[in-house]
Amino acid sequence: MKIARFQRGNQVAYGVVEGDQVIELEGSPFEGIRRTRRSYPLAQVKLLVPVVPSTFYAAGVNYMDHVRRMAAITGRQASPPKAADVGYRANNALIAHEEAIVIPRDATERTQYEGELVVVIGKKAKNISEEEVWDYIFGYTIGNDFSERTWQAGDRTHWRAKNSDTFKPMGPWIETDADPKNMRTIVRVNGQEVQNFATNNMIFGIAQFMSRMSKYMTLYPGDVLWMGTDGVPENVKPGDVIEIEISGIGVLRNPVVAEK
Numbered sequence: 001m002k003i004a005r006f007q008r009g010n011q012v013a014y015g016v017v018e019g020d021q022v023i024e025l026e027g028s029p030f031e032g033i034r035r036t037r038r039s040y041p042l043a044q045v046k047l048l049v050p051v052v053p054s055t056f057y058a059a060g061v062n063y064m065d066h067v068r069r070m071a072a073i074t075g076r077q078a079s080p081p082k083a084a085d086v087g088y089r090a091n092n093a094l095i096a097h098e099e100a101i102v103i104p105r106d107a108t109e110r111t112q113y114e115g116e117l118v119v120v121i122g123k124k125a126k127n128i129s130e131e132e133v134w135d136y137i138f139g140y141t142i143g144n145d146f147s148e149r150t151w152q153a154g155d156r157t158h159w160r161a162k163n164s165d166t167f168k169p170m171g172p173w174i175e176t177d178a179d180p181k182n183m184r185t186i187v188r189v190n191g192q193e194v195q196n197f198a199t200n201n202m203i204f205g206i207a208q209f210m211s212r213m214s215k216y217m218t219l220y221p222g223d224v225l226w227m228g229t230d231g232v233p234e235n236v237k238p239g240d241v242i243e244i245e246i247s248g249i250g251v252l253r254n255p256v257v258a259e260k
Contacts, residue, residue, distance in 0.1 A: 050141050
């Protein structure tokens, strides 16, 4: 089931996407929902970020091919993480499907996409085992961990390299029935495929991350965990359009523009 958060006029609601229609829901999917008889063409509503998380988590380096290829580029030894490490992102950076990624005026040309699977937490979780993790997941969506690499290399933190306004597209909806074991992630720039990898080919999987995290912090309904990317992204520029497709979920599409 595809659960979207959408706006029609001044009204914001959740809805179920079925074909080219969205059926409005009453309530929140994290607290209880009820279908209404109100239905709208998908083309006539604005899709919003599917969830505004209370905490926005991001997996560290989490694909071995990414580790190897980045090591080859930098001349350093390939050194994968020894455990599932987690970082944070900022809600101010979130934008929805079809909204524009705005590159700041003083950014360098090293602005890049990162296509990522996003796990949406469905239930309060603390000290859960790897076997229990799947009972605490509400569904999955798509993220673009857009980054300015010069800032990422030079700043002490990722405060602007990964958290500038508009740098975190997420959407278009939450798919509750997707199976990460059978997914592929495909990235296209201006319609040309630039990445294609098995989504589940992670160094540390979803269960390992969530179980380890829950030992030290409580996960809450609506929190999100971005699972990392594979390969080596390429630079993009204003005028480009980035599409990230994950099988079983859909396509997240965002144009890139320059700050005015």
